[in-house]
Amino acid sequence: MSKYSKVLLRFSALFAVIGAFLGSHMAGSGSYQFKTVHAHILVVGWLTLFAWAVYYKVFTPAKTVIATLHVWSAIIGAAGLTIGMWLYYLKPFNLNETVDTVFFIVGGSILLLSFIFFFILTFMKTEEKQ
Template identity: 35%
Template sequence: MQKVARNFFTLAVFYALAGMALGLQMAISKDHAQMPTHAHIMVAGWLMSAVFAFFYHLFPAVAEKTLATVHFWL
């Protein structure tokens, strides 16, 4: 796995764990005030990072370019 793909995958795992922890906290407390935050963490964080990791894994020539690293850090 290329470095950029691995970085995006690691970030996706972090967002997934954060989203699951927030969802579990909301379920236990029965206070769903943070549902928009939970949804954004899961969609913008986990899903998009996983899609980018999959893309860079499928296209290693693109992952080798400097722009891929810039994409990760922005």
């Protein structure tokens, strides 16, 4: 399960860089149009993925299928939610509003699934590392 920890850690670091860049951009420009996206990138992308990386470093879930579903739904959902928010709130490409909304909702729904998978994992048999 160390591979899950490493994957989540790397993606959390990527989200941290993007979130810090957006914060720096907002401070420099004096515009806070990215505040919602910035906050979610840092909370869902950086902090949540980092916390889950620590979980996989400490515990080894017995069911790898649920763990695999959890890890990839977390990464895809965090990216999907935050990109969907960016498309929905800032409208950078003037896409159809339905496309923006669907991207936002699907990303958020996949992220919600990752939280459900994690909840299930906490009740499953694990091996604590010494």
